[in-house]
Amino acid sequence: MKTISKxxxxxxxxxxxxxxxxxxxxxxxxxxxxxxxxGDDNNxxxxxxxxxxxxxxxxxxxxxxxxxxxxxxQVFSGTIKLDSLDAGDExxxxxxxSYGVGRSIIDGGKTSALxxxxxxxxxxxxxxxxxxxxKEGNTADGVLIMMSNSVHVDQIEVYGFQHSGLHIxxxxxxxxxxxxxxxxxxxGIHVTGSTMNDPVNYDNxxxxxxxCVAENNPGDPTVLKNHSGxxxxxxxxxxxxxxxxxxxxxxxxxxxxGNGPVGIWIWDCNxxxxxxxxxxxxxxxxxxxxxxxFDFDGGVSNSIMQYNLSxxxxxxxxxxxxxxxxxxxxxxxxxxxxxxxxxxxxxxxxGIWKGDAGGTMRNCEIYNNTFYxxxxxxxxIWLWDNYPGFxxxxxxxxxxxxxxxxxxxxxxxxxxxxxxxxxxxxFNIEGYNSLEAWSKATGKExxxxxxxxxxxxxxxxxPATTISLTDPTKITVENxxxxxxxxxxxxxxxxxxxxxxxxxxxxxxxxxxxxxxxxKGFEVGxxxxxxxx
Numbered sequence: 001m002k003t004i005s006k007x008x009x010x011x012x013x014x015x016x017x018x019x020x021x022x023x024x025x026x027x028x029x030x031x032x033x034x035x036x037x038x039g040d041d042n043n044x045x046x047x048x049x050x051x052x053x054x055x056x057x058x059x060x061x062x063x064x065x066x067x068x069x070x071x072x073x074q075v076f077s078g079t080i081k082l083d084s085l086d087a088g089d090e091x092x093x094x095x096x097x098s099y100g101v102g103r104s105i106i107d108g109g110k111t112s113a114l115x116x117x118x119x120x121x122x123x124x125x126x127x128x129x130x131x132x133x134x135k136e137g138n139t140a141d142g143v144l145i146m147m148s149n150s151v152h153v154d155q156i157e158v159y160g161f162q163h164s165g166l167h168i169x170x171x172x173x174x175x176x177x178x179x180x181x182x183x184x185x186x187x188g189i190h191v192t193g194s195t196m197n198d199p200v201n202y203d204n205x206x207x208x209x210x211x212c213v214a215e216n217n218p219g220d221p222t223v224l225k226n227h228s229g230x231x232x233x234x235x236x237x238x239x240x241x242x243x244x245x246x247x248x249x250x251x252x253x254x255x256x257x258g259n260g261p262v263g264i265w266i267w268d269c270n271x272x273x274x275x276x277x278x279x280x281x282x283x284x285x286x287x288x289x290x291x292x293x294f295d296f297d298g299g300v301s302n303s304i305m306q307y308n309l310s311x312x313x314x315x316x317x318x319x320x321x322x323x324x325x326x327x328x329x330x331x332x333x334x335x336x337x338x339x340x341x342x343x344x345x346x347x348x349x350x351g352i353w354k355g356d357a358g359g360t361m362r363n364c365e366i367y368n369n370t371f372y373x374x375x376x377x378x379x380x381i382w383l384w385d386n387y388p389g390f391x392x393x394x395x396x397x398x399x400x401x402x403x404x405x406x407x408x409x410x411x412x413x414x415x416x417x418x419x420x421x422x423x424x425x426x427f428n429i430e431g432y433n434s435l436e437a438w439s440k441a442t443g444k445e446x447x448x449x450x451x452x453x454x455x456x457x458x459x460x461x462x463p464a465t466t467i468s469l470t471d472p473t474k475i476t477v478e479n480x481x482x483x484x485x486x487x488x489x490x491x492x493x494x495x496x497x498x499x500x501x502x503x504x505x506x507x508x509x510x511x512x513x514x515x516x517x518x519x520k521g522f523e524v525g526x527x528x529x530x531x532x533x
Contacts, residue, residue, distance in 0.1 A: 029065075030063070030092065031045075032067050033066070034047045034050035034051065034099065035051045035052070035053070035056070035057060035068065035069065035070045035071065036050040036051075036074065037052070037074040038050075039051045039052040040052050041053055041056040053076070054079065061085045061086060062082070062085075062086040064088040064091065064094060065094075067094075068097070069097060069098065070096075070099070072098045072099060072100035072101045072102040072103055073101055073104070074105070075104075075105045075107050076104060076106055076107065078107075078108070078109075079108055079112050081115050082094075082096075082116040083116075083117050084117070086119050087120045087148075088120065093150075094123065095125070096123070097127065098126045103126055103127055106129050106130070107130050107131075108129065108140065108142065109131065109132055109138070110132055110137045110139055111131075112141055112142060113158070114142075114143045114144070114145075115144045115146075116144070116146065116151070118148060121151075122148060123151075124143065124152070124156060126154070127156050128156065129142045129156065129157070129158040130159055132160060133160045133183070134161065134162040134184060134185035134218070134221065135221055138161050138162045139162050139163075140161060140162065140163055141190075142159070142161035142164070142167075142184065143156070143158055144169070145166075145167070147169070148171045149171050149173055150173040151171055151175070152175045152177075153174075153175070153176045154178055154179075155177070156178075157181075157182075158181050159182045161184045162220055163184070163186045164181075164187040164188070164189065165181035165184040165187070165189060165217070166179055166190070167190045167191075167192070168190070168192070168207075169192050169193065169203075170193050170204065170236075171204055173205070174191070174208070176207075176209045176210070178210075178212065179212040181212070181213070181215075181217065182214070183217065183218075184217045185217065185218070185219060185221065185223075185228060186219075186220040186228045187214070187217055187232070187261075188212075188214030188230070188231050188232060188250070189209060189232045189233070190230070191209075191235065191236075191240075193236025193237075194236065195236045195326075196325065199326045202238040202268070203236040204238070205237070206239050208240070208241050209240075209243075210244050210245065211244045211473075212246075213245065213246045214231035214232050214247040214263070214264075215248055215249055216250065217230065218250065218251065219251060219252070219253040220254075221253075221255055223254075223255070223256060224256060225256060226258075227254065227259050227288075227290065228251075228261060229250050229252065229253065229254040229261040229283075230250060230261040230263075230265070231250045231263040231264055232245055232265075233266070234266045235266065236269070237266065237269045237270075239271045240269060240271070241273045241274075241275070242264060242266075242274045242275075243275045243276045244473055246278045246279070246280075246470055246472055247264045247277070247279045247280075247282065247293075248263065248278075248280045248281045248282060248470070249283070250282050251284045252283040252284075258288060259323075260285060260290030260346075261282070261284060261290060262282065262291070262293070263282040263292065263294065263313065264279050264295075265296070266300055266303070267295075267298045268327060270301045271302050271303065273305075273306070274294060274305045274308065275304070275305070275308065276472050276475065277294070277472055278309045278471075279293035279313065280309075280311045280312050281311075282313045283314045284315060286345070289346055290315045290319065291345065291346055292318070292342065292346070292351065293308075293310030293313040293339070293342055294310060294317065294318050294319065295320075296319070296320055296332055297322070298322050298325030298327075299322075299326065299327035299328070300329055301328060301329065301330050302330075302331050302332070303333070304333045304334075305318065305332075305335075307337065307475070307511055309475060310340070310342050311339065311467045312344070312467075313343070313344065314344045314346060315345075316342055316346065316347035316351030317337070318349070319347070320334070320350070320364060321352075321353045321354070321355075322353070322354040322355065322359045323359065324356075324357025324359040325359050328360035328362070329361040330361070330362050330363045330389075331363045331364075332363070332364045332365075333365045334366045335507060336369065336507065336511045337370075338369070338370045338511060339369070339370070339371045340372045341373055341374060341375050343373065343378060343379065344375060347379075348379035348380050348381055349397070349399070350381050351381075351382040352381070352385075352390070353382075361387050362388045363388070363389035364389065364390050365498075366391065366395065367391075367392070367498060367506070368395065368495070368506070368510070368522075368524070368525060369396070370463075370483055370525040371396065371397050373398065374400050374423055376400060377400060377401045377405075378399055378401070378402075379399055380403050380404070381404045382406045383406040383407075383409075383410070384407060386412050387412065387413075388412050390412070390413045391414040392413065392416070393417050394495040394498070394522065394523075394524050395419070395524070395525065396418070396491070396524055397421070398460075399420075399422060399423065400423045400424050402428075403422070403428070404429065410430065410444065415453065416446070416447050416453070417445075417453060418445065418453050418524070419494075421457055422455075430442075435454070435455040436451055454494070454524075456490055458491050458525065459485060459486040459490070460484065460489075461481055461483070461484045461485070463482050463483055464482070465482040477512050477530065483525075485523065485529045491524040491525060491529075492523060493519045493521035493522070493523065494523070495517075495522035495523050496522065497522060498522075506522070510523075510526060510527050510528045511526040512528075514527075514528045518530070
């Protein structure tokens with residue numbers, strides 16, 4: 001008998017191991033199911049012999065790697081219902097999508113178009129979801145995903161639902177991209193949990209929302225004691241990003257007359273970034289609050305708002321609010337944002353408020369932003385009360401007649417290295433008729449024993465140019481050249497080096513993505529100086 005070499009034995013063992021499960025993906029059977037308006041539920045669900053109805057899909061247990069295709073351009077009435085028996089795994093998602101020409105339409109009528117509960121590793125893409133209308137009989141969310149991890153929603157349109165277009169509740173690792181949510185009631189996109197009264201925990205982790213549009217979500221007619229009509233709203237999230245999204249014309253039909261909606265905002269969140277977004281022309285009930293562009297609300301901590309554009313909102317461009325959440329509102333950063341003519345009926349360019357219900361609000365670094373407000377009596381800051389650790393540095397404040405509005409004067413707030421310009425005339429802050437007098441009396445704008453702030457025309461190229469930009473991916477020097485600095489501007493190299501002086505990490509780039517600093521020092525405002533805009 002010939003001796004079998006050790007190498008051959010090892011090779012044989014490895015082959016057997018591989019066949020037993022090393023290449024698990026090749027051994028898993030995944031199915032493709034097709035649904036067509038010309039199909040039959042007695043068919044096997046192949047592309048040649050498709051199913052007919054959503055009910056057939058609901059009655060089938062779907063496995064990792066399975067794909068359900070609805071025929072493009074066709075309407076399917078009912079609610080797609082997925083549960084824990086319909087799920088993917090970490091290797092292969094379960095996919096719900098369209099095939100053929102165009103997107104298929106899932107018509108939820110008076111209820112939801114898709115409900116998924118404990119359906120992990122689910123991918124929903126290239127579909128259209130519609131309801132009867134927020135005031136025409138629909139009573140639900142459009143796409144409702146509950147307690148499901150690693151869900152991907154990509155390239156869908158959702159509209160006509162009384163509550164939210166897309167609603168994510170209690171799930172980790174959700175990715176939401178290229179969603180067009182419009183003509184819904186409560187919100188276009190809404191992420192929620194149950195941790196409002198929890199001082200420590202969050203229900204959602206590692207959330208991503210990008211390249212989405214929330215348009216004309218006017219208000220929920222059934223919500224009579226709270227806000228509705230939001231664009232994109234997330235809560236109960238630890239680690240999240242909202243970027244390259246647009247929100248506009250929301251909130252105009254909210255029935256409630258108290259607190260109001262906002263274009264893009266978060267509350268009860270930690271380690272969150274909102275960046276490279278545009279929020280404009282958002283509204284509220286004419287006698288209600290808010291209606292702003294962006295907002296860090298109750299219980300937000302360790303979060304950053306940067307590189308965003310806000311304009312023509314009825315509320316503040318940037319709201320920093322605390323309603324009395326269980327978690328502390330603290331350690332947030334607002335930097336390199338631009339606001340034009342916000343606060344039309346509520347607040348100013350930036351609004352700061354803490355309600356009477358309690359909660360903790362402290363520590364916010366607000367630097368290198370440009371706030372422009374030319375509307376009549378358009379204030380730069382609306383201040384409800386005083387809060388420790390709020391520091392304003394390297395900002396441009398262009399306002400019309402009144403710098404600060406609201407019931408409180410500044411006390412604990414720090415102002416250093418900012419530039420002020422009143423479109424209605426001379427300096428007038430809290431009764432002082434010069435920046436030097438204000439500084440001497442209050443200590444504001446004093447750095448190293450000297451007055452560092454300036455009351456001067458910042459010499460922007462043309463900030464009064466009406467902004468019509470709507471695509472966040474086109475926030476460029478060419479499209480917003482009015483906010484560049486002219487040669488000879490006193491702001492060039494005048495900004496404070498916040499890292500050197502205060503240990504504040506400033507970020508490496510300005511509003512347009514230009515590396516900072518360009519010259520001998522930092523600029524004041526959101527934009528580094530460039531001779532050729």
